[in-house]
Amino acid sequence: MSAPTLEHVATTRQGGDASARLRVALHIEVSKLVTTRTWWVLGLVAVAVAVLVTILTVAGANPSDHSPLDIFTGALIGGVQTAYMITAIVGITAVAGEYRHRTITASYLAVPHRGRLISAKLIVLAGYGLIVGVIVVAVCTAVAAPWLSARSLLNGTLSAAGLTRAIVGGTAAIAIMTAVGVAVGALLRNQIVAVGVLLVYLFAIEQTINSIAAVRPIYPYLPGGAVQSLAFSGHRAFGSATGAVLLNPWLAALVMIGYAVVITAIAVRTSIRRDVS
Amino acid sequence: MQTRQAPCEIRVDAVRKRFGRNAAVDDVSFTVQPGRVTGFLGPNGAGKTTTLRMLLGLITPTAGQTLIGGRRYEELDSPSATVGALLEANGFHPGRSGRDHLRTYAGAAGIPDKRIDEVLDRVGLAAAGRQHVRGYSLGMRQRLGIAAALLTDPPVLICDEPTNGLDPEGIRWLRGLLRDEAAAGHTVLVSSHLLTEMQHIVDAVVVIDHGRVVFDGDVDAVGTTAVRVTCTDAAGLSAAIASHGDASAVVDTVGQDTLVLHGVDAARVGELARDAGIALSELVTESGNLEDLFFKLTDTDAVSADTVGASR
Numbered sequence: 156m157s158a159p160t161l162e163h164v165a166t167t168r169q170g171g172d173a174s175a176r177l178r179v180a181l182h183i184e185v186s187k188l189v190t191t192r193t194w195w196v197l198g199l200v201a202v203a204v205a206v207l208v209t210i211l212t213v214a215g216a217n218p219s220d221h222s223p224l225d226i227f228t229g230a231l232i233g234g235v236q237t238a239y240m241i242t243a244i245v246g247i248t249a250v251a252g253e254y255r256h257r258t259i260t261a262s263y264l265a266v267p268h269r270g271r272l273i274s275a276k277l278i279v280l281a282g283y284g285l286i287v288g289v290i291v292v293a294v295c296t297a298v299a300a301p302w303l304s305a306r307s308l309l310n311g312t313l314s315a316a317g318l319t320r321a322i323v324g325g326t327a328a329i330a331i332m333t334a335v336g337v338a339v340g341a342l343l344r345n346q347i348v349a350v351g352v353l354l355v356y357l358f359a360i361e362q363t364i365n366s367i368a369a370v371r372p373i374y375p376y377l378p379g380g381a382v383q384s385l386a387f388s389g390h391r392a393f394g395s396a397t398g399a400v401l402l403n404p405w406l407a408a409l410v411m412i413g414y415a416v417v418i419t420a421i422a423v424r425t426s427i428r429r430d431v432s
Numbered sequence: 433m434q435t436r437q438a439p440c441e442i443r444v445d446a447v448r449k450r451f452g453r454n455a456a457v458d459d460v461s462f463t464v465q466p467g468r469v470t471g472f473l474g475p476n477g478a479g480k481t482t483t484l485r486m487l488l489g490l491i492t493p494t495a496g497q498t499l500i501g502g503r504r505y506e507e508l509d510s511p512s513a514t515v516g517a518l519l520e521a522n523g524f525h526p527g528r529s530g531r532d533h534l535r536t537y538a539g540a541a542g543i544p545d546k547r548i549d550e551v552l553d554r555v556g557l558a559a560a561g562r563q564h565v566r567g568y569s570l571g572m573r574q575r576l577g578i579a580a581a582l583l584t585d586p587p588v589l590i591c592d593e594p595t596n597g598l599d600p601e602g603i604r605w606l607r608g609l610l611r612d613e614a615a616a617g618h619t620v621l622v623s624s625h626l627l628t629e630m631q632h633i634v635d636a637v638v639v640i641d642h643g644r645v646v647f648d649g650d651v652d653a654v655g656t657t658a659v660r661v662t663c664t665d666a667a668g669l670s671a672a673i674a675s676h677g678d679a680s681a682v683v684d685t686v687g688q689d690t691l692v693l694h695g696v697d698a699a700r701v702g703e704l705a706r707d708a709g710i711a712l713s714e715l716v717t718e719s720g721n722l723e724d725l726f727f728k729l730t731d732t733d734a735v736s737a738d739t740v741g742a743s744r
Contacts, residue, residue: 183536190532191525257523260490261537261580264517267489267506430491432482 173271180266180275184249187262188279193248198287201241201329202294205234209295213302226308227299228321232386234295235288235325239332239382240357242287244350246280246336251346260431270423273341277334277419284333288326296322324386324404331411332382338418344426365398374399381410439466440501440514440588440619442487447496449482449643456482458643459496464621464636466587469614471634471651472623473722475730479643480623481520484592487621488517500588512538516581518574518591526566530557530576533565538580547583555579556605570597578606588619595629607633631722641730651722659693659701662714666691672708673701692718 188194212230250273253259266272303309336353343349361379364370374380380399384407402410442464449457457479464470474480485491487498489505497504500515508514516538524533534548552561555575565573574597581589591610595603611633614620624630630637639647663669666689673683673696682694693701698717705712 186532186536190529190536191527193527252525256525258525258537260519260522263490264488264515265512265537267508267511428492430485432485432491 176266176268177271177275180271181279183262183265184275184279187253187258188249188283193245193252194283197241197245198283198290201238201287202291204241205238205291206294206298208237209234209299213299216303216306216308227303228317228387230299230303231292231295231321231325232383234291235328235386236379236382238287238291239284239329240354242284242329242333243336243339243353245283246276246333246338247340247349247353248346249276249280249337250340251344251349252340254344255346263431269427273337273419273423273427276337276341277415280337281330281334281415284330285326287333288329291329292322292325295325320404321386324384324407327408328382328385328411331385331408331415332378334415335378335411335418338415338422341422341427342418342425371399375402375407376410378411378414381407381414385411438501438587439617441465442588442590442619442621443499443502444483444487445497445499447483447486447498448494449479449486449491450494455643457486457493460640460643460645461496462638462645462648464619464638466619467614467617468635469610469620469622469633471630471637471722472621472640473627473630473637473726474623474625474640476625478625478640478730480625480640481592483640484517484519484590484621484623487590488515488519490519512586513584514586515588515590516584516586517589518577518581518594520592520596522577522580524565524568524573524576527564529562529564530568530572530579531561533576534580534583538583543583551579551583554582571599571602574598575602578609586618589613589621591620591622593623593625595624595626603629627722627726634722637722639726639729646729647725658718659696659698660690660714660716660718661693661701661705661712662690663705663710663712664689665710668708669701669705669710672704672710676704 209230212233213226216226216230253262262272263269266275300309339353340346340349343352357379361374361377364377365374365380375384381402384402385404387401401407444460444462447457447460448455460479460483472480472484482491483498486493487500487505489511500508505511505515524530528536531548531552534551535543549558549561552558555578557572557575557579560568560572565576568576574594578591578594581591589610594606594610598606607629610620610622614635622630622634634651636650637647638645661669670683670691673693684692684694698715702712702715
C-alpha cells in the first residue's frame with residue numbers, strides 16, 4: 156500500500172480528544188448530507204412552497220383586517236412555517252433515513268459514540284436549516300415587501316426593528332426546527348412514522364390546543380408557538396385578537412433549542428442506544 | 433504510522449448476550465492473532481453475527497467484554513483507521529455513488545481521492561465508482577463493502593459472511609485478498625457458515641454452536657488424517673494392525689471390506705497388509721477436513737464442548 160497517503164490518513168485521523176472526534180463526526184455528517192440529492196431537492200421545495208404561501212397571503216391580504224406590520228410578518232411567517240416543515244423532514248431523514256437504508260451500521264462504526272453522532276447531526280442540520288432559512292426569508296421578503304408597498308399596505312409603518320425581528324426570527328425558526336427534526340428522527344427512527352407524527356402534531360394537535368381557551372396559554376411554549384414567537388413576538392398567535400400572547404424572541408429561541416436538546420437526550424438514552432443488528 | 437500499524441490482537445472475553453430469555457451468545461471467549469486468517473464458523477443462528485457486532489460496539493454485551501488491541505471498540509482513537517469491517521446488514525443509500533459512500537463513511541476524514549480510486553480498483557469497481565449504488569448488483573455491493581473495509585488499510589479486518597453475493601470467481605478473489613491481508617501482518621477474522629469456502633484459507637478456527645465455542649484451535653489440529661483401505665479381508669487386516677502394536681492406531685470398520693484408520697499412515701498399512709498376505713483393492717489417505725469436524729461438532733448436542741476439549 157502507498158505509505159505516504161496512509162500516513163496522511165493516520166495523522167489526520169489520530170487524536171483522541173473530544174473536539175477532534177466531534178470534528179470528524181461533523182465532517183462525516185456534512186459529507187452524508189451533500190452526497191445525496193435530498194438536501195437540495197427538499198431545500199428547493201422548501202423555498203418554492205414558502206414563496207407560494209407568501210404570494211397567496213399577500214394576494215389575499217385585506218387592509219381592514221390587520222395592521223400593515225401584521226400583513227408583512229404574517230406573509231413571512233406563513234412562508235417560514237411551510238419551509239420549516241420541509242426542512243424538519245430533512246432533519247428526520249438524516250437519522251431515520253440511516254436506519255431505513257441501514258447505513259447506520261457504517262455510521263456507528265465510524266463514530267461509535269452515539270451521542271456524538273447525533274450531536275453532529277444536530278449541528279450540521281441546524282447549519283443546513285440556517286442556510287435554507289436565509290434563502291427562504293430573503294426570497295419571501297423580496298416578494299412580499301415590494302408588492303405590499305405597491306399596494307400601499309406597507310406605508311412606512313413597518314419599523315426597522317420589526318422587520319429585523321421577522322427576518323432574523325424567521326431564519327432562526329427554520330434552523331432550529333430542522334434540528335428538532337433530527338431529534339424526532341432519532342427518537343422514532345422510522346422515517347414514515349416520524350414525518351407523520353411531526354405533521355400531525357404541528358397541524359392538528361397544536362392547532363387544537365391553540366383553539367381551546369383553557370389550554371391556550373401553553374401554546375406559545377409548544378414548538379409551533381415558540382417558533383411563531385421568534386418572528387412574531389409581542390403579537391397574538393396568528394395575529395388574532397383571541398390567540399395567546401407570543402413569547403419574547405430570546406425565550407422562544409431557548410424554548411425551541413430546549414426541545415431539540417431534550418428530545419435528543421431522551422433519544423440517545425433510549426432508541427439510539429439500542430443494539431444495531 | 434507505526435502506532436496505527438501495530439499488530440492488534442482481538443480478544444473476546446467471557447461474552448454473553450441475551451435477547452429476552454434467549455441466550456444468543458453464552459460465555460464465549462477466544463483470541464484472534466495478527467498475521468493469520470481466523471475462521472469463525474458455525475451454523476446459521478449460532479451467534480456469529482452477534483459476537484462480531486459486539487466486537488464492533490454495535491451490540492452491547494449482557495456480560496463480558498470484547499477488546500481490539502486491548503481497547504473496546506468505542507475507546508479506539510480512530511476506529512475506522514484501526515478496524516475494517518464488512519457486515520451483512522450493512523447498507524448503502526441507493527442515491528449515493530459508491531465513491532461517495534467510501535468518502536463519507538469509511539474514510540471518516542482525510543482520505544485522499546487517490547486512495548479511494550486505488551481501493552475501488554482493487555475490488556474491481558473502478559468503472560462503477562461514480563454510479564449510484566441503486567444500479568449495483570448484489571456482488572458489486574459486496575465488493576463496495578469490502579472496499580469500505582480496506583480503505584484505511586486497517587490492521588484489523590472483520591468480515592461477516594464475506595462471500596455472500598459473490599460469484600465463484602469473486603470468492604476466489606476474496607480468498608486471495610484475505611490471505612494477502614494476513615500476510616501483511618493484519619488480524620483477519622472471517623465468519624462463515626460455508627465450510628468449503630474456508631477450508632483452504634484459514635490458519636485457525638473458532639467453531640461456535642448454540643452460542644458456545646465448541647472448538648478453538650489451529651486448523652492443522654483439525655486435520656487428523658485418516659487412511660481408508662478396502663481389501664479382501666477387513667477383519668484380518670484389523671487384527672494384523674492390532675497385533676503389530678501400532679498403539680496409536682484407531683480402526684473403524686466401515687462395511688464388510690472397508691476400514692478407516694487413524695494414527696497410522698498409508699505406507700505402514702500397506703506393509704502390514706503385505707505381511708499378512710491380504711490383497712488391497714484400495715488404499716487412500718484422506719485429509720481430515722473442516723467440514724467433517726464442523727458437522728461432528730455442530731450436528732447434535734450429543735457432542736459437547738467437553739468432548740471437543742478432550743480431542744484437542
